Amino acid sequence: MPTNFIQELKWRGMIHDIMPGTEEALLKESVGGYIGFDPTADSLHIGSLVQIMTLVHFQKAGHKPYALVGGATGMVGDPSGKSQERNLLDETTLKHNVECVKLQLEKFLDFKGENAAEMVNNIDWFCNLSFLEFIRDVGKHISVNYMMAKDSVKSRLETGLSFTEFSYQLVQGYDFYYLNKHKRCIVQLGGSDQWGNIVTGTELIRRKGGGEAYAVTTPLIKKADGTKFGKTEGGNVWLDAKKTSPYQFYQYWLNTSDDDAANFIRIFTLKTKKEIEALEKEHAEAPHLRVLQKVLAEDITVRVHNNEALKTAISASNILFGKSTADDLKALSEEDFFSVFEGVPQARISQAEFGKGMSIVEAMAGKTNFLASNSEARRELIANAISVNKEKVDEQFVISTENLINGKYILLGKGKKNNYILIIEG
């Protein structure tokens, strides 16, 4: 007997829109449900984490989750939320992306047991479907008028969209139909921008076979300060450790504002209502300890990466933001040093170039490009923002061999949050 999936999402604030009858249908018996992931890059980013969590909850409620990687839909391009026609990815890149995304998704779901998760790729049912078959069997059931009424299409009529993007909703709709017919998939989940596409699917299922089909969408995640969720100056926050190091990943969550932390912990962790309320109380009593942010960051980092990565991220954070000194830095073994500072920008300079020493300005800008120009380095030095091995320095400072840790590397810093490692190669 399944538990109440919809109520679970509701108290977590994860429901934007829901089709009438969905809750009842999901309570009757264990069924299948799916979410599609776009292979637009070779890694998912934390925006997709909402969708992943929805699938996780779906499975926990006793249903069978299907994670669909859009090998076929990726070839078409979803116009939803896009103001311009997209460029198509070539097939090789697409294949590569599909494989990468698949591997990432596999981490989160349980592929064993009665309601084991399943990975599907829509290229498998599209590759043998001919164009004529498609427009006869699928296109015949959905009117152009209906398709044009969708926001994703309507908002593009002024600027234009290709037939390819226009057809997208039919392609995605067919996915739903296919999974509904072959895998007993009765609900499609997704972000709120997917509502239109999902509904085309339920419509197709009803018209083509009279089957039952439902839809649930999650809200777009917003931050209280109005900036985009999941973005930093450096770009997206990725799930791939090669693109966003576990340290940066951990830091992103740790820096969640008080206003957002309570929402995020509901959405991105599996903590129960009781646990979360207790944490909120604790946080309210001692806000400076930032219990919510810490639990949030730890929980997600462990699930996306692993325990080991979390440990390193925490120790890196303690060293960079805690009370540690130059001596603590020097006490780290070389291996620890580099694993702690993985993901921190690095530059290498030859022994010859370093010579007996190097001015701090050259080390920050001229020779390394950590900062855009020597002028900027000077400005920051005057503002007392630059540190060498955690100690503030002034413009006169010259880095000498004595400052090098283990004789070969050194930690430079600008302000509280920017660190750079300079390595002298022998």
Next chain:
RNA sequence: GGGGAGAUACUCAAGCGGCCAACGAGGGCAGACUGUAAAUCUGCUGGUUACACCUUCGCAGGUUCGAAUCCUGCUCUCCCCA
């Protein structure tokens, strides 16, 4: 087709012959405070071999001792009338 307005640094927006590397606001960065927060206060926000020099105010020329500011042409944008 006719008439008018405009194009200034990341964005908005002053300046209309020398005092302009260019007011101000936003954004960004940093300092203080703090909780690696918010709010607040302060400084910075073209480059360099730095009390000077160099490159910048749509593009290309010109006038002048000297122009972002004046003239000519070009490109683009907006508005009004038909």
